[in-house]
Each structure stands twice: as structure tokens, then as C-alpha cells.
Amino acid sequence: MKRRIQQFGRSLSAMVMPNIGAFIAWGFITALFIPAGWWPDENLAKIGEPMMTYLLPLLIAFTAGYNVYEHRGGVIGVIATTGVIAGSSIPMFIGAMILGPFSAYCIKAFDKTIGQRTKAGFEMLVNNFSIGIIGMLLAIAGFLVVGGMVEGITAVLKNGVFLLLSHHLLPLVSIIVEPAKVLFLNNAINHGICTPLGIQDVGEYGKSIIFMIESNPGAGLGLLLATWLFGQGIAKQSAPGAAIIHFLGGIHEIYFPYVLAQPLLLLATICGSASALMFYSLADAGLVAPASPGSIIAYLAMAPKGQTFVACIGVLIACAVSFVIASLILRFSHATQEEEIVEPEPVQGKIQKIVFACDAGMGSSALGATRFKSRLIKEDIHDIVCTNSAIDKVPANASVVVCQQALAQRAAELLPDKTIVVIDNFLSDARLDALLKSIKSQQEPFPAGEKTGDIMSCPPPATLPLIQKENIILGLKAEDKDNAIRRAGRLLEKGEYVSPGYAETMIEREKLTTTYMGMGLAIPHGTSEAKEKVRASGIVVLQYPEGVIFEGEEKAHLVIGIAGVGNEHIDILSKISSALDDEELLQKLFVTNNTDDIYNILK
């Protein structure tokens, strides 16, 4: 259950955070050019609205859809979200976050059911029209439904706020207002309740605490400072810039994506604002007019004469409380994520091949693989293969599979015996850093031991030939079966066809059923579980003129050690069998002094 919540949280973050740059761009434009901005410019200010209404929600919708079903998912996500945007008077971030993934799932399901039945040649047509038609339907549905939903929810919130205010439960108003802000539902609350009531107060007392409910920049600042210190990745790096836009520019909207990406942070802003309001209640404070935009400058400017200090204290309280709570939340989630990072490290055997997997095997995984490969090269690691594939076509010899958390479940089902690294972002993710670290530590030379010897010194060539002359050993003195098999295994390990430990599995396999084939030939190989240790297909040949006893009286004169990648195993067996299905030939090979005799037959 906890995993699910974490995964959900990560997917929210994954749809919002990559687009923070766009939010910041919008934030700057608004802070600079709106009439109350730092450098008012009516003309340039026009850029702001289409950004907030269309650009930002659509970016989120595309990213969300993409995370589910790559480009196709992204496209239908934005189509559907446009419907919702058209039908609503407030910026539809929540609409994007819901419809983006939802529409992607729709088209994904459609593709699955129809995909098989499409007549050849019609795929392109069906592909495009399916998105077109389903997208249109979703857009229409969104359009019709959203307007009513927004009104309904707003009405509920308005009543809630009114109720609390009339019962003098002012600080509790934050519980409604803070979430409403983040969902852009606060304007209706302001216009509908806060402003009229506030103006009434001002008429009577010359100031109103109600104007302080929404515009206190302290809570948002506390949140952003906490993110800057304790957040991760993009959020952490962009937080300072956002803090400036928020606190000095008064554009509170800039902190909304941080909350949307991790909704738990609402606790921070709610408590921060509520604490400030409690203080203001006790101090009988208020503002003479709404502070718009909600920057610290405007806020303090709206304080009645002599009460600027009081207003300031309230901001500090909100900031401090929000900061503390947000820090706790961020550190807590950071800690639980860290635990997970530690897990994937113990990979059995040496990491040889990393496969980045995504749904289609084309877009994000290729990007991830290329990126990681260049990171490896920067660390001077050249012998690890870094490639990408579709999640259901991951090659059998992959050491590690990297995929996004959306696919984690499926990966675990399809590849139960593989180490899977789950990440949020193919381009930069703490778990990829951890993987890089464990690869680096593996690059250190193994202590020279009986089994591994000098295996690790040189990187394997790009493609290994099935048989090499140096792997054909002639004239060996008779020894017992296990030693002979182990010798063959070591030769395979030395030739880098397999990773260390394969030799032992060959002995295990021999215990299951003998690999003696008759006619003086034995073909020891590893167990099926050992397939992961096979890096490349290959064979080694040991010649025992005196023979090694395998079965009862039967002696093997040629012991051929085999390593087969995936299903190539059968082909190798077939090849060897065909080549050696000749008794006279075999007799010759059992005693020959010439490596070429054996090499030429088997190559």
C-alpha cells in the first residue's frame, strides 16, 4: 500500500516537475509586466495569460500522457485537456493531471484490443484516426463535464469558508483556502466572500484580517525554502528562483506545481497560514486593502500605519511553521526513497549489459540508454553494453533492466529473475546515480583467486567467435570428471563467454543428468538458471587421449564445454552433433596433435 502511494506521488511529480522551467518563465513574465509588477508593460504582459491558461496545463497533460504511453499518450492527453480548458474559466491544472494519464490509458487499451486485428497496411490509418476520434470524444466529454464540476466544487468551498468565518473560526479557513489556491479555485472564494466581507470590515474598523487570508506570502516562502534545502532534483534546483518570484514578485502560482507534485506539502502551507492567522487574530491585525499581487512589498504596504511590524511577524510565523513542516515531509519522503536506492545494488555477477526498457522500446529508453552510456564513458568505463528495448523484448543476457516506475509492475512480472532499477526520469535520477556507483565499484580489480585469476583485466571484444584456437586444449592427462568439467568451465570464464561461477553450475548440471553423449564425447554446460551468467555463446574443447570416465565404463575423449545465450544453446548442440557424427572422424580427433583438425571441423 505504501508502495502504491509512493508510486502515485512519484507519478504526480513526474508529470509536473519536468515542466518547471515553463512555470518560471511565466512567473517572471507576470512578475515583471503586470500593472502591479516590477516593470509594467501592458503589451508584454499579454504573454502571461495564454501561458497560464493553455501552455502550462497542456505541458503537464502532455508529460502525464507521455509517461503512460509515450508520444501517443502525450498527444491524446493534450487533446482531451484542451476540451477541459475550453470549458472552464479557471486554469485547469487538475484537469490536466487527471485527463492526461486517463486519455493515455484509453488509447493504450484501445491499441491493445484493436492492435492485433488491424489489417496490414491500415495501421497508420487506424493509429491516427483512433487518437483523433477518441481524443475528440474525450475533449467533448471534458468540456461538457468540467464547467459544472468546477462550479459545484467552488460553491461547496465558498459555503465552507463562509461558515467558518461566521463562526469566528478564522484560522481554520486555511484548511479550505490553501488547497483551493493550488487548484486555482481561490478566485471565486475571494470575489464571492472574502472581498465583500473584507470591505465591510474596513468600513467599520479601518482594516480587515480577511485580506490576510490568502495573500500572506510567508507560507509559500517557507515551502520553497524547504524544497531548496531538502528537496531533490529539479524541484530543489528551481526552488530559489521560484522563491524570488513568489516572495518578491507576489506570484503565488509559482509554488503550486511544487504542491501538485507532492500534495502532502499542503499540510505545510495550511499550518503556516493558520498559525499566522491565529497570531493576527490575537494581535487584532488587518490590512486596509487586498494585497495584490501577494508580494511581501505589497503586503506590508497594505498594513495600517504603525502596524507594519505586526504584519511582518505574521509573515515570519507563516514562513517558519511552513518551513519546518515542509522540511519534515521532504526529509521523510527522501529517506524512504533512499532505502529503495540501496536495494538494487547487489547484482549477481559482474554487470555487463544494462537494458533501458520502455513500452515501445524507442523513445525514452533510447534516450536513457544513450545518456547513461555517455556517463559511463565519462567515467572511463567502456566495456559495459548499454542498450534499450521494449519491455517485452528485453534480451536474456541483460544484467540490469532500467525502467520507469509506471512499468515497474510489468517488468517484475515479465522478468522475475532480473535486477530491475525503477526510476522516475530517464535523464537524471538518484537511482541511476546509485547504479553508476555500483558499476564503478565493480570496476576495481578482483583479488586474484583460484577461480577468477586474470579474468577482469581486459574488456571483452565486441563479438566473441563461437570457437577460438586458444580454447582448444590437446593432450590432457586423464583426470576425474568434475575436474575435467571445471577445467572446461574455467576456460569459458577466462574467454569471457560467461561470468565467474559458471563452472560450478556445469558441475551441478552434470549431477542432474549426464552430458556424456556416447562415442567418447561429452558436452558439459550450465543449468538453465545459469543462463544469466552467459555473456556470449561459445565452446571450448578439451582433448583427453586417455579419456575421462563419465558414465560407468564410458570414457570421454573430447570434453566440449558449452555456453549458449538464450536459445542459441540448441543450435550449438546441433552444430557440434552434425559435425561430429562420424565415428572415424572422432577417433582421429581424440588423438590428434593438430589444433587445426578440431578447429576446422567446429568453426
Next chain:
Amino acid sequence: MISRTIIVEAEHGLHARPVSELVKLAKTLKATVLLSSSGKQVKAASMLGILSLGLKKGTELVISAEGDDEQEAVDAIASFISSIKE
């Protein structure tokens, strides 16, 4: 002479282990059993022979037997191969 055709259903094809068991089985039979696939014919009692056929999942295989209890022989071999799942 009796013949029967089957399709190999074993997930990993007929690799060394099942083949060695098949050979053991073939040796107990009185009739001479032959296996052919993709134009090549081998004795069922020869491990080398069977392996050289390279029988993977989905390959068509013709089992033929000649001699005493040839029908039982073909049936036994056919049902053994069909029982290999792994």
C-alpha cells in the same frame, strides 16, 4: 513400418537433458526408431544424432519405427517428447 508426426512443444526445445532421457527410452525398445526433421534422418538411439537435428519449439518431427512392437515404440517416443514442457 509405422510413422507419426508431431510438433515439438518444449519451451526450450530438445536440449541435452531430455535428449539423453529420450535415448535411454529408445534403447529399451525392440523396434528400430528413426527420427527425421527438415530432411535429415537419424537414429533415436543416438544422442549425437538427435542433437544434430536441432529440435526447437515448433519444429515438426516425424517418428518412424520398424520391427517388433513398432506401434508401441512410436507411441512411447511420441508421448515422451510431447510430455517435455520445460
